[in-house]
Amino acid sequence: MVNKLYTTMGLALLASVCATRPAIAQLKTQVPLSSLSAFTNPPKNWEIDGSVHADMDKQNVFNLGKGTGILVNNVDEKNPGHDLYFGLRHGDLDLELDYMMAKGANSGIYLQGLYEIQLLDSWGTVNPKSSDNGGIYERWDDTKPEGQKGYEGHAPRQNASRAPGLWQHMRISFQAPKFDEKGLKIANAKVLYIWLNGVLIQENVELSGPTRGAYDTKEAALGPLRFQGDHGAVAFKNISYTNFDKPHPTVANLQYTVYKGNFGEEPDYAKLKPEAQGTTPILTSNEVKLANEYLLKYTGTIHINDAGEYTFKLSIPGGKGALKINNTSVVPVSTNRGTGAVTLPSGDQPFELFYSKNVDWAKSALGLTVAGSGVREYLLSDANVSSNDAVDPILINATENTVLRSFTDLPGGIRVTHGIGVGSTEQLHYTYDADKGMLVQIWRGSFLDATPMWHERGDGSSRPAGSVQYFGKPAPGLAKLATADAAWPADTNGTAYKPKGYTLDKDTRPTFKYWIYGALVTDASTVIPGGQGLHREVNVSAPVEGLTMRLAQGSKIEQLKNGFYTVDDQYYIKLDEGTDAKPTIRTQGSTQELVTPIKQKLTYSIIF
Incomplete structure (x- = not known):
């Protein structure tokens, strides 16, 4: 079932939103x-x-x-x-x-x-x-x-x-x-x-x-x-x-002036006639009675308690804006949003701010935040701030076992073009790369965010809506290695690889099929009770000399007792008892791989 969530930026949420999107990296104490x-x-x-x-x-x-x-x-x-x-x-x-x-x-x-x-x-x-x-x-x-x-x-x-x-x-x-x-x-x-x-x-x-x-x-x-x-x-x-542990800056002595017109840049104010002007206790766009095509200018002072570097974030949806302090540009002329940093002495500093709005569909919403060493990002304006994101997320909930084909983007700018997302009611989901015969990611929580795929024209991709564990750069799940230390192939060239889609069992769980090296491979994963991981079963229709399966890759793979292997301390691999497979941890450059020969059947669990 598809849920479309409608979110708004309300007054009560703004402080939280600002805190979750820090303008600068604060100095951390380790x-x-x-x-x-x-x-x-x-x-x-x-x-x-x-x-x-x-x-x-x-x-x-x-x-x-x-x-x-x-x-x-x-x-x-x-x-x-x-x-x-x-x-x-x-x-x-x-x-x-x-x-x-x-x-x-x-x-x-x-x-x-x-x-x-x-x-x-x-x-x-x-x-x-x-x-x-x-x-x-x-x-x-x-x-x-x-x-x-x-x-x-x-x-x-x-x-x-x-x-x-x-x-x-x-x-x-x-x-x-x-x-x-x-x-x-x-x-x-x-x-x-x-x-x-x-x-x-x-x-x-x-x-x-x-x-x-x-x-x-x-x-x-x-x-x-x-x-x-x-x-x-x-x-x-x-x-x-x-x-x-330091008090945040404050603004005072605020004076505003409103000018009517479409301004692409800051004008010569001496040549303009104000539409309105006055004083106000807080930075706000609410003083403007025009819906569009206006310029709002503020002057005032900002009080700095402790000298140091401060970062300012300016939100000016539907137009342009800029911030000057001590007649020095801090946030240069920017469209929709801008950020800038400046070193300021303690005391009261004069500032100028302008907001020129000319996009009729955007809501007027001026916002200014400040952050610095020991100062959490703080909203200097009122809470009428746009999130600059007009897209309502389109979420797919796995209310039953669910299969969805889409592009899948992985870290490092990698796009899986034959990704198949498989969701379960136990909130444990995975993506299968049908072009490689490989599991590329597993996650726990909600299923998929399909906004990139279904909003307007879309780009064909979906993304996990939970906590994700990636399994490395996509590569064939099975390969024939010429020697025990041969590099794992990056693609299926020379393997006669041919995907054959998937079939669904009575619970609508997929079994993926493909031909490789002249043998038919079936690959089925089921959720371990309680959503504790995946149990995977791979079957090969006919023996292939030297056929090897890569179970995991990572920076550090360790063998523990009772058949457990830990991969980067992020997930476990556990081979089923009674299997005749004998995994090997091998090093390829800076990466370690867990590989094992496969004859006709291999079963193991991915636990995370």
Whole structure:
């Protein structure tokens, strides 16, 4: 079924939108993980290691290797563990990190020590709750009746979680509660966004108070960053944060003038007669009573608290605009939107801004944001800002097993022209390249965004709407290798490859077919129960001397116990028990490959 979502840019969403589209890369602080020196009185259950793998057969068990770079909460039934506090006390904060859950593990990130972002082994959960991975945990009130004690929890939009033992990536943007000079709270804390494994799972969530498990019930402007350590084994690496500890610039003394006409560039104002003019407390396009063909000019002062470099983003839909500060061009004349950076001293600085609108179908909507070191991107204008995106997304939901042919774009500018997207009701989907006989990507969450294909003329492509794992540059799934270390072929030339389409089983799941080296190959993948991965079965109608299958390629492939191979710590390959295939990890330049001979049948699982 196809859903067409209609989105608007409302007042309540604008602050979130600005926060999720930063104008500049803020200076990040990287947390050193060569020792535990970044933490306050670290409990004994926390340690620094060099490698970590989860035991897929046991709860809360990691296999650890000596070294540095990974922070590990190593707990068991005899050692329940304690929480870990950073030396950092923060207000507004952006936090980015990689983390790994042990099987069945439970942990959390407490912003300011009060508001928990849940970390959980939620692998295979189809309908996540606030207590699942990426959820904002509930508040709690013991005085309420049973079943009502927990409240105001926020489930992730979809489950983008990976299997235990695989690294997951999370980005959090947090806005601390605000207080007046008397210490009274005047604004609640907010989670501006959470991205999990490339998917936006939380956005603009207001927090009325601390969640369950907070170290204190009292909110404050500053608080400690805290990792939960008493519920399960979890590991972290690549931890960095941006602490927004400086006040944002403000504008004042605003005067506006409106001129009627179609202006392609900034005119000589002395030769023009104003249509309207006056003063206003905020930058806005609402002062203009004309629908089109006008120029709005602002003058005023911008107050800079701390000298430094600042980046400005100007939104001027349906026309052109520019920004000057101290009579110096900051945002040059731009169409629809523009960006510029400038180093400014502290104090009040004069500025000029103009917005010339001449496209009749566009809505008048002037927007200006500023960001700098220690200053989160802040909206200096009113919230009447255009997203500059008039396209409503066209989403395809897999309410049943679904097959869709389209172009598929992969990283590196690669376009798969014979891509076939296969969706399942268990929210685990994949794309098959019918020109190569290869799985090119797998993802968890929603199915496909068909906007590029179906909006207006379209370009024929669709894109995954969930958390994606790519399998490398497309190449034949099967090949004859002259020697054991021969390079894997880039295409099917010389193989007599001929695609034969696919057939559907009773549950509308496809089996792909093609001829190669004179043999008919059938290739069928089914979703592992719970959406935990794919089980793949490849059959060859007649033996082909030297026929080899490439199961995976990556920077690092390791063999684990119980038939598991891990690929870049991002997904697992597991051959079925009883198979006579003997995989080999081989190195080709900077890449490793997992390959195996194939005679008549090969079955294995891709787990992520």
